[in-house]
Amino acid sequence: MEKTETIIPFVQSESNTKTFRNDYPVSEELKEVMLTKVFKDFTRFALERYYPEYLPILTEYLHEHEIRGDKRESLLHNLFWWRIFYDSSMGFQSSCIEDFIVENYSWLSKRPILISWLKECGKAIPKFYFVGYKYNDRVLVVMDTLEEKPLNIIVYDPLAIPPIKGEIVMGTILPLGNGLFFPIGDFYHFDYQAREEIAHHLHYYYDLHMKTSPINEAFIHILSAMLQIEKLVFLENQ
Secondary structure (H helix, E strand, O other), X not given: OOOOOOOOOOOEOOXXXXXXXXXXXXXHHHHHHHHHHHHHHHHHHHHHHHHHHHHHHXXXXXXXXXXXXXXHHHHHHHHHHHHHHHHHHOOOOOOHHHHHHHHOHHHHOOOHHHHHHHHHXXXXXXXXXXXXXXXXXXXXXXXXXXXXXXXXXXXXXXOOOOOOOOOEEEEOEEEXXXXXXXEOOOOEEOOHHHHHHHXXXXXXXXXXXXXXXXXXXXHHHHHHHHHHHHHHHHHHXX
């Protein structure tokens, strides 16, 4: 008779882990701290400290692309987080994430995994995703259109627009452990009518701009092209 071994997966918690790994499960207690304490405090810190500084240039971007009034707030939100993580990716001595860690080091230092998680979040890159499957309006599977791999997403924003299967969205997602991710707030939802044209051109623009620019810089140029496509399709359907 063969002996059957029970394999207990390693669960990351505040007490036993120093380095965050998204492929390992996270204890419910740690997840609660990550979402309701660290993430909440971090987003408040970022908005209070950096939003006034970035708002003029982000508003100019929206004006240049003639974004419709009903889509401006969503795009502005996602552009703000692109800029936050872009600065982090550049390795500046002072960035939003590093500043937050420094100012909260007295309690974060007692929970090294939270510092590790924040630094992992600092690697986040906004991307374009295809909504492939919906368990419900808050739990879905999306396809990363750049790396062409599926990702499990949980949307925590209670005001988020319910996704439509088959649509293309854009946003920044953060790791949550156990292979899960969550978007910062909500995605930018491209018009459903524009999904085929956007999907048709995405890889061309990725290839074009990533030849000469890091992905965080390339993204903003690719986004410009996708917004122009969305606008043209919208006008054609008027």
